Amino acid sequence: xxxxxxxxxxxxxxxxxxxxxxxxxxxxxxxxxxxxxxxxxxxxxxxxxxxxxxxxxxxxxxxxxxxxxxxxxxxx
Amino acid sequence: xxxxxxxxxxxxxxxxxxxxxxxxxxxxxxxxxxxxxxxxxxxxxxxxxxxxxxxxxxxxxxxxxxxxxxxxxxxxxxxxxxxxxxxxxxxxxxxxxxxxxxxxxxxxxxxxxxxxxxxxxxxxxxxxxxxxxxxxxxxxxxxxxxxxxxxxxxxxxxxxxxxxxxxxxxxxxxxxxxxxxxxxxxxxxxxxxxxxxxxxxxxxxxxxxxxxxxxxxxxxxxxxxxxxxxxxxxxxxxxxxxxxxxxxxxxxxxxxxxxxxxxxxxxxxxxxxxxxxxxxxxxxxxxxxxxxxxxxxxxxxxxxxxxxxxxxxxxxxxxxxxxxxxxxxxxxxxxxxxxxxxxxxxxxxxxxxxxxxxxxxxxxxxxxxxxxxxxxxxxxxxxxxxxxxxxxxxxxxxxxxxxxxxxxxxxxxxxxxxxxx
Numbered sequence: 001x002x003x004x005x006x007x008x009x010x011x012x013x014x015x016x017x018x019x020x021x022x023x024x025x026x027x028x029x030x031x032x033x034x035x036x037x038x039x040x041x042x043x044x045x046x047x048x049x050x051x052x053x054x055x056x057x058x059x060x061x062x063x064x065x066x067x068x069x070x071x072x073x074x075x076x
Numbered sequence: 077x078x079x080x081x082x083x084x085x086x087x088x089x090x091x092x093x094x095x096x097x098x099x100x101x102x103x104x105x106x107x108x109x110x111x112x113x114x115x116x117x118x119x120x121x122x123x124x125x126x127x128x129x130x131x132x133x134x135x136x137x138x139x140x141x142x143x144x145x146x147x148x149x150x151x152x153x154x155x156x157x158x159x160x161x162x163x164x165x166x167x168x169x170x171x172x173x174x175x176x177x178x179x180x181x182x183x184x185x186x187x188x189x190x191x192x193x194x195x196x197x198x199x200x201x202x203x204x205x206x207x208x209x210x211x212x213x214x215x216x217x218x219x220x221x222x223x224x225x226x227x228x229x230x231x232x233x234x235x236x237x238x239x240x241x242x243x244x245x246x247x248x249x250x251x252x253x254x255x256x257x258x259x260x261x262x263x264x265x266x267x268x269x270x271x272x273x274x275x276x277x278x279x280x281x282x283x284x285x286x287x288x289x290x291x292x293x294x295x296x297x298x299x300x301x302x303x304x305x306x307x308x309x310x311x312x313x314x315x316x317x318x319x320x321x322x323x324x325x326x327x328x329x330x331x332x333x334x335x336x337x338x339x340x341x342x343x344x345x346x347x348x349x350x351x352x353x354x355x356x357x358x359x360x361x362x363x364x365x366x367x368x369x370x371x372x373x374x375x376x377x378x379x380x381x382x383x384x385x386x387x388x389x390x391x392x393x394x395x396x397x398x399x400x401x402x403x404x405x406x407x408x409x410x411x412x413x414x415x416x417x418x419x420x421x422x423x424x425x426x427x428x429x430x431x432x433x434x435x436x437x438x439x440x441x442x443x444x445x446x447x448x449x450x451x452x453x454x455x456x457x458x459x460x461x462x463x464x465x466x467x468x469x470x471x472x473x474x475x476x477x478x479x480x481x482x483x484x485x486x487x488x489x490x491x492x493x494x495x496x497x
Contacts, residue, residue, distance in 0.1 A: 007171075008170060008171060010168065010372070011368050011371060011372050012365075015368075038468075039170055039171060039174045039465055039468065039469060040174065040468060040469065042171055042174070043171070043174045043175050043178050043179065043469075046179065047171070047175075048135075048139060048171060048172055048175035048176075048179075049135050049168070049171075049172075050168060050171050063135060065364075
């Protein structure tokens with residue numbers, strides 16, 4: 001599974017990365033977490049409100065710091 | 077390497093040179109002034125407002141007007157003012173800009189947004205008005221809005237923007253359905269702004285008339301606004317009424333016991349944060365995004381204040397750069413002074429809000445009001461690092477034209493403002 005966090009590095013984005021790491025750890029699954037900071041790629045995903053959250057190339061949420069619980073329910 | 081660098085830095089540390097020492101003291105005294113005068117009544121409430129905007133205002137609803145199907149006549153005004161609610165933090169300006177350009181209303185509205193966004197967000201306007209004076213704050217917001225439309229239209233005319241990508245999935249920016257009517261949100265923000273404005277009301281020169289009346293009653297007005305705000309939280313936002321009454325009671329008692337208004341004010345802020353944290357999702361999000369802004373902006377701002385104090389001095393004393401240099405370069409309101417301020421501003425990078433203490437330093441040592449506005453307008457809108465990002469979105473040619481337009485417009489606004497005031 002590939003999880004991408006889309007954002008230009010504001011504190012919200014790093015909090016989302018943090019929560020994602022925790023969620024992946026809690027589930028004990030094998031997932032790659034990638035930070036996408038290139039603005040053109042972010043826009044290509046259709047995300048305008050950062051941070052965006054994409055699983056296997058599909059955007060699941062944008063403009064929101066998902067909690068660890070929410071992330072678990074999305075990726076599980 | 078690092079150890080060696082540290083050693084060398086201390087070896088050559090010019091302690092004892094009177095100029096250096098004086099500048100260090102200036103830096104510290106400027107920081108002290110900010111900490112005493114601006115943090116509690118101005119910055120912290122401003123952060124609460126910024127946090128509320130980012131949580132309670134639906135960005136999707138605004139973005140609809142900037143989408144691919146948007147009418148141009150609507151898109152320009154919306155783009156020029158929407159920075160105030162969309163771009164509370166500078167790190168969100170660029171993704172929004174790229175989104176509007178590529179998938180939405182095209183290059184005109186996108187560049188209009190990019191120019192005005194950093195200048196009219198709430199934090200910038202509040203801090204500018206508070207520290208550099210109300211007319212500067214208003215001129216900054218107005219100048220940014222008016223000239224952003226001019227820049228956007230010019231870009232649109234020069235580069236007939238190609239048809240935008242129609243495949244844009246509007247659903248992604250679809251608004252989370254609003255859970256309360258707009259007027260309630262307006263009242264809510266209105267009350268917060270009232271509290272902010274009246275608690276910061278300055279002592280007027282004369283001791284008679286309407287301004288003095290407002291000044292002498294400023295804490296009464298602030299308290300009334302705060303009480304209504306508390307009731308609004310209970311009625312519309314379903315806060316626990318008991319908690320709000322506890323906070324109000326505690327604040328009132330503190331206000332009666334202490335004569336320093338800062339103590340009840342801080343108590344009320346803490347109380348609101350506490351009631352929000354323990355009451356549902358929205359409140360928690362409000363406090364956590366407020367905290368995010370504070371955490372992100374405070375360190376940068378205070379670093380900026382220290383540097384500004386060191387280089388330029390506080391309003392009372394001179395820093396390491398002599399006043400003569402400043403007034404000879406950007407004093408008065410000549411074309412050259414305005415132009416120089418615009419160009420410097422365009423290339424220099426200002427971390428969020430640090431442009432304000434830097435300008436305070438410059439202005440108290442001879443910078444004219446016109447050039448100051450020019451720097452305020454050109455400064456946060458573009459900088460060398462974000463030019464590179466803009467270039468990756470627009471390409472070299474359009475970026476160069478955009479930067480040129482920014483410099484020209486900032487110079488013109490500066491000259492107009494400098495002549496008026």
